[in-house]
Amino acid sequence: MSIFSPGARHALPVMLFLLCGFAAPLLAVIAFSFVPSRTFSLWQPWTLENYAEIFNSSSYISFLWSLGLAAATVVILALICYPVAFGLARVFGKYATLITLLFTLPLFVSENVRIYGWILFFIKKGVLLGTLESLFGYAPESILFTTGLTLLGMVYVYLPFMLFPMTLGVSMVPQQVRDAAFDLGATRWQVFKEVDLPLAMPGIVIGFLLTFVLAVGAIAEAKVLGGQRIIPIAHDIEIAFTYAQNWPLGAALSVLLMLVVGTFVLIVLRRFDLDSILGRR
Amino acid sequence: MNDFTQTRRDFLKNSAVATAALAAGGALGMRPAAAARTNELNILCWEGYNSAQVLDPFRTSTGATVRAESLTNDPTMINRLRAGETNIWDLINVNNPWARKVMFPEKLIKPIDRARFEPYFDKMLPGFKPPYKWAMDESGQHLLGMAQRFGPFSFVVNTDKISRASAEDQGWDLWNDPANDKKYGIQASDDWNVFDLCCISGFDPFREHTEEEVAKYTDTAKRVFKGARMVGDLATMNQALVSGEIDFYLTGGTYSCSPARADGNLNIRAITPLKGPMAGGKGGISWTEITSVVNNPNLSTHAEDFLEYVQSPEMSHTVAFAEGTFNPVTQMGNPACFDLFTKEELEIIQWDSLEEEMARSVEYDIVPDYDRLLDIMSAAKREASGA
Numbered sequence: 001m002s003i004f005s006p007g008a009r010h011a012l013p014v015m016l017f018l019l020c021g022f023a024a025p026l027l028a029v030i031a032f033s034f035v036p037s038r039t040f041s042l043w044q045p046w047t048l049e050n051y052a053e054i055f056n057s058s059s060y061i062s063f064l065w066s067l068g069l070a071a072a073t074v075v076i077l078a079l080i081c082y083p084v085a086f087g088l089a090r091v092f093g094k095y096a097t098l099i100t101l102l103f104t105l106p107l108f109v110s111e112n113v114r115i116y117g118w119i120l121f122f123i124k125k126g127v128l129l130g131t132l133e134s135l136f137g138y139a140p141e142s143i144l145f146t147t148g149l150t151l152l153g154m155v156y157v158y159l160p161f162m163l164f165p166m167t168l169g170v171s172m173v174p175q176q177v178r179d180a181a182f183d184l185g186a187t188r189w190q191v192f193k194e195v196d197l198p199l200a201m202p203g204i205v206i207g208f209l210l211t212f213v214l215a216v217g218a219i220a221e222a223k224v225l226g227g228q229r230i231i232p233i234a235h236d237i238e239i240a241f242t243y244a245q246n247w248p249l250g251a252a253l254s255v256l257l258m259l260v261v262g263t264f265v266l267i268v269l270r271r272f273d274l275d276s277i278l279g280r281r
Numbered sequence: 282m283n284d285f286t287q288t289r290r291d292f293l294k295n296s297a298v299a300t301a302a303l304a305a306g307g308a309l310g311m312r313p314a315a316a317a318r319t320n321e322l323n324i325l326c327w328e329g330y331n332s333a334q335v336l337d338p339f340r341t342s343t344g345a346t347v348r349a350e351s352l353t354n355d356p357t358m359i360n361r362l363r364a365g366e367t368n369i370w371d372l373i374n375v376n377n378p379w380a381r382k383v384m385f386p387e388k389l390i391k392p393i394d395r396a397r398f399e400p401y402f403d404k405m406l407p408g409f410k411p412p413y414k415w416a417m418d419e420s421g422q423h424l425l426g427m428a429q430r431f432g433p434f435s436f437v438v439n440t441d442k443i444s445r446a447s448a449e450d451q452g453w454d455l456w457n458d459p460a461n462d463k464k465y466g467i468q469a470s471d472d473w474n475v476f477d478l479c480c481i482s483g484f485d486p487f488r489e490h491t492e493e494e495v496a497k498y499t500d501t502a503k504r505v506f507k508g509a510r511m512v513g514d515l516a517t518m519n520q521a522l523v524s525g526e527i528d529f530y531l532t533g534g535t536y537s538c539s540p541a542r543a544d545g546n547l548n549i550r551a552i553t554p555l556k557g558p559m560a561g562g563k564g565g566i567s568w569t570e571i572t573s574v575v576n577n578p579n580l581s582t583h584a585e586d587f588l589e590y591v592q593s594p595e596m597s598h599t600v601a602f603a604e605g606t607f608n609p610v611t612q613m614g615n616p617a618c619f620d621l622f623t624k625e626e627l628e629i630i631q632w633d634s635l636e637e638e639m640a641r642s643v644e645y646d647i648v649p650d651y652d653r654l655l656d657i658m659s660a661a662k663r664e665a666s667g668a
Binding site for chain 1: 354356357360363466469471472509510511512513514516517520521524525526652655656659660662663664665666
């Protein structure tokens with residue numbers, strides 16, 4: 001197709017829009033990662049010092065926390081969401097819509113508000129501990145501001161992003177295939193392993209990817225519920241861009257995060273057929 | 282292709298109409314923007330100035346569209362101007378040293394009319410009489426903005442757990458006492474955290490530091506962050522103090538604990554140490570906001586009017602008690618303004634000890650080796666989490 005073809009000409013506005021709105025900011029971030037530390041202009045000799053600084057610092061701790069917590073979130077959510085997705089697609093029947101609504105409603109409330117709600121729930125003399133103390137005279141230590149609660153916050157916030165693609169995936173499995181497997185003598189475990197899981201995999205993989213990519217960039221859960229007991233990489237990037245006034249360092253951290261997440265996503269997508277994941281079978 | 286019923290000719294025709302409509306819309310959108318500088322005002326500020334109580338009377342009297350965006354740290358606001366938003370904002374409201382030491386030298390703000398505004402400084406509390414250092418440029422020629430909210434800012438305690446007298450006496454050593462491990466929080470406010478870690482280490486933050494001092498600072502940062510029950514924002518800190526999760530928190534003052542006091546928790550109190558490592562043996566640090574006119578090539582005609590408007594006795598009182606946090610204001614030096622404060626309001630902003638606390642404090646300044654100290658602190662914070 002020549003660039004002068006009508007198709008290309010009509011695609012031009014959209015291409016320009018994407019270039020300006022999507023590619024240009026990314027390119028600016030990448031370019032900034034190569035300018036000298038704590039400077040604000042792109043028009044100067046470029047350097048690798050920001051990357052050297054990151055590799056010589058303890059930034060790896062933040063990367064590991066972000067990747068580790070995101071992976072843990074994905075695993076926990078997979079275990080929680082699969083049974084719920086199965087129920088929504090096959091068991092709950094007319095109640096499925098109501099249950100879906102219950103999972104969707106919290107999305108209408110800002111994430112920060114929901115997280116502060118958990119603070120009120122878990123804080124000393126709050127909903128949980130206050131009730132335990134007044135009803136049973138039992139006053140355990142508060143679990144607020146711990147890594148465990150950060151993880152709980154992430155699982156809570158990202159649940160819909162795993163649940164809905166997974167539900168789509170599970171509902172893509174034809175009931176006839178499952179029936180046929182049972183008729184041919186397959187056990188429940190065999191049907192799950194040989195039929196349900198492989199055929200629902202497109203939805204499951206999209207759920208995994210979506211949750212993982214969002215959770216790697218999570219910041220509010222560790223800041224609020226975790227009391228900054230851990231510093232995820234997104235928080236390091238925020239500090240670099242604000243208090244530290246070090247845009248190049250923040251840009252270099254962002255580029256590395258994009259590379260790590262991008263590589264992971266590419267590896268996963270190479271294992272699974274993109275066409276089947278997008279439903280073009 | 283069967284479900285796409287439009288012909289190519291229709292599509293081209295519709296595209297042309299849509300493009301023309303977009304272009305017309307764009308042109309319409311541009312026209313008011315270009316002509317609206319007499320009828321709009323954009324303010325970048327700390328919370329309070331963006332409240333309806335402050336802005337609505339100005340909107341009504343001028344008919345102007347007033348947009349105010351609130352952020353909670355100075356560097357981010359200045360970043361916005363550096364990133365080219367000087368042609369958007371008309372006023373910027375940040376803490377004392379930034380106007381004089383950063384924004385004016387970088388040509389991000391411009392001077393205001395001395396003859397028009399110095400009479401307001403004359404009416405302020407004694408510490409702000411003209412020429413007030415932080416409102417002037419280094420040469421002392423140009424007036425760079427108006428001072429309004431201020432306050433001491435060191436730390437906050439629950440006086441049911443630690444008495445005011447003992448907290449003032451022990452001062453920064455509260456964080457050098459191993460018995461206090463996990464009894465305190467840290468309000469995340471990175472520049473102030475750096476100041477406070479210097480104070481805990483026993484030296485003045487606002488000067489160049491020796492290698493030995495930096496080594497001591499590094500140890501202090503690691504120890505203090507490891508010993509913190511949590512790090513968070515001021516709402517989390519106050520909530521944790523009131524509920525008993527913590528007994529005291531680092532980096533706080535009238536500004537941060539006033540919402541808890543306004544809620545009836547008068548046992549939550551900002552403390553300024555009796556003594557400390559700063560010039561003259563002072564133990565506290567204070568802040569004063571300076572609101573400046575942005576060096577906007579197409580400045581709103583309302584910019585200076587707004588600066589004048591918020592200095593009136595009524596509006597000064599409103600600014601002091603606008604939503605968010607509650608703070609003393611410089612115009613409390615004017616009896617017409619002071620008389621508007623109720624006994625409860627004075628209690629919330631700790632008026633009883635304000636003068637002595639300000640006298641015990643040095644003013645927020647820029648730390649010469651801030652970048653290095655901040656990097657050390659960020660690493661200490663991260664490594665505390667790694668442990």
